[in-house]
Amino acid sequence: MTCFASKIREWYQLHGRKLPWRETADPYKIWISEVILQQTQVKQGLNYYQRFICSFPDVRTLAAASERQIMKHWQGLGYYSRARNLHAAAQTIVLKQNGLFPQTYENLLKLRGIGPYTAAAIASIAFGEPKPVVDGNVYRVLSRVFAIALPIDTSEGKKHFEKLAHKLLDVNDPGTHNQALMDLGALICKPTSPRCHECPVSSMCEAAAIGQQAQFPVKSKKISRxxxxxxxxxxxxxxxxxxxxxxxxxxxxxxxxxxxxxxxxxxxxxxxxxxxxxxxxxxxxxxxxxxxxxxxxxxxxxxxxxxxxxxxxxxxxxxxxxxxxxxxxxxxxxxxxxxxxxxxxxxxxx
The missing domain is CATH 3.90.79.10 (Nucleoside Triphosphate Pyrophosphohydrolase)
Structure with missing residues (x-):
């Protein structure tokens, strides 16, 4: 487990993406980036993030903005409930917490629109709280490395991956560990055509060893439209x-x-x-x-x-x-x- 954490950290220090929200410990900016990047690729989300922060540089300006202003900035990103939730949460922080951003995972979860993934990301990156993040990239990496056939869209599967992510977590620097794992999934362990020859944990990967990377992660349901x-x-x-x-x-x-x-x-x-x-x-x-x-x-x-x-x-x-x-x-x-x-x-x- 320690070997896994050290390998992805070393890789991240050399190959991790240079992004503006990684150059700050400001929980507000980390929050905005995490919400924008839900269901959005980094390439598209980066421009939205920069415009959003330019117009709403802190939680007070976001709370004071009109719904129409916020929705206009969000236009084209889809999943518009994210923008409404950002606005509501910002108003809660200003009105009930005097503009002070919550500093723990449990308190972050109390804000509208913040679920376990976003709370873990903010808590670990901004405040160093040892909470693992588990998103699509993380599911993919862990399911392939350990050849886990449990469906990721079931409660049993989610609990299993959450436990495993916690065991693997570098508690001394959880923020860097989480970002390294997410980048590994985004840049190397891709859904199709994974770049296994560049992967820092390829020697540990059970799916790669049997040539079945495409079989993971497993899902129990197909999306119907x-x-x-x-x-x-x-x-x-x-x-x-x-x-x-x-x-x-x-x-x-x-x-x-x-x-x-x-x-x-x-x-x-x-x-x-x-x-x-x-x-x-x-x-x-x-x-x-x-x-x-x-x-x-x-x-x-x-x-x-x-x-x-x-x-x-x-x-x-x-x-x-x-x-x-x-x-x-x-x-x-x-x-x-x-x-x-x-x-x-x-x-x-x-």
């Missing part, structure tokens, strides 16, 4: 367009979108035409102008966009389907936090 059809209505008049804020506990909560009709299956344009006429009690014509598919972890979104032929000089409605609308100058739409599928297609929609 729910299919959804979202029909967005672009309703404009004299250079202004309607947006609505998503408020339900669903994807993109807190972001703005064009009014939408959702169907459980693919439907002809005539069906959407009839829906539009029912909503507005008028024979408004629509024209389909774009169709794009967007894949999320558990959902397949078919997004279709329709131009609504709105009567000239008729005021745009203040509510649609009992949801309040925002009438926005077309030149200012891009300033609103929008789902990425809308943002990247704005030029052909408006």
């Amino acid at each position: 729910k299919k959804r059809w979202l029909h967005f209505l672009i309703i404009s008049e004299q250079g202004y367009t309607i947006l609505q804020k998503r408020t339900s506990d669903d994807i993109w909560k807190g972001l703005y979108q064009f009014p939408v009709i959702e169907t459980g299956k693919k439907v002809p344009i005539l069906h959407i035409q009839e829906q539009v006429q029912q909503i507005f009690s008028d024979t408004l014509k629509i024209q389909k102008i774009h169709h794009a598919k967007h894949l999320l972890t558990h959902q397949e979104l078919n997004t279709l966009f329709y131009k609504v032929n709105w009567p000239k000089n008729r005021p745009l409605p203040k509510t649609i389907n009992q949801t309040r609308t925002v009438v926005v100058n077309n030149k200012e739409i891009a300033e609103f936090p929008l789902p990425q599928i809308l943002q990247k297609n704005l030029s052909i929609l408006i």
Whole structure:
């Protein structure tokens, strides 16, 4: 066990990634980086981190920001609940803890949006608390090195890997150990085509010894995606367009979108035409102008966009389907936090 820790530490000192959040012991900056990098690759997350820290350099500025400001900075990262949780946790730290960041694993867990992995990362890196981190990279490394066939998506498997990670942990410098293990998984022990010839623990790796690296880690379930059809209505008049804020506990909560009709299956344009006429009690014509598919972890979104032929000089409605609308100058739409599928297609929609 000690040999494993020393080997990955030596490798990390020579080959570890140079990243801005590794040049500080500030728990706030480490927290922001860890949350951004959940479900996000470092290459993409780095730019978001730099912009986020530039705008919100400490917990007080984050707590004081508006939801719209934060969501705009998060636009394109997905999993928007992360941004809402950051905001809520920052406000808790400022209001209840006088702006002082929690310094222990147990207290970090009390903050909204911080689970065992993030709490362990902050506690070990910022405060030297001996807590192992177990993320996808760590699961992959440990399952291959020790040829562990327990599925990582079961409670039994998670407990086993947590115990093993704790046994392997360098308690004298847990932060460096955790970062070394994560980098090893990200740079060397990759999901496909692992670079075993460069791995510092290849001589210990049981999966490599039998040529079965691709069999690990083991999962008991396959991800299935729910299919959804979202029909967005672009309703404009004299250079202004309607947006609505998503408020339900669903994807993109807190972001703005064009009014939408959702169907459980693919439907002809005539069906959407009839829906539009029912909503507005008028024979408004629509024209389909774009169709794009967007894949999320558990959902397949078919997004279709329709131009609504709105009567000239008729005021745009203040509510649609009992949801309040925002009438926005077309030149200012891009300033609103929008789902990425809308943002990247704005030029052909408006």
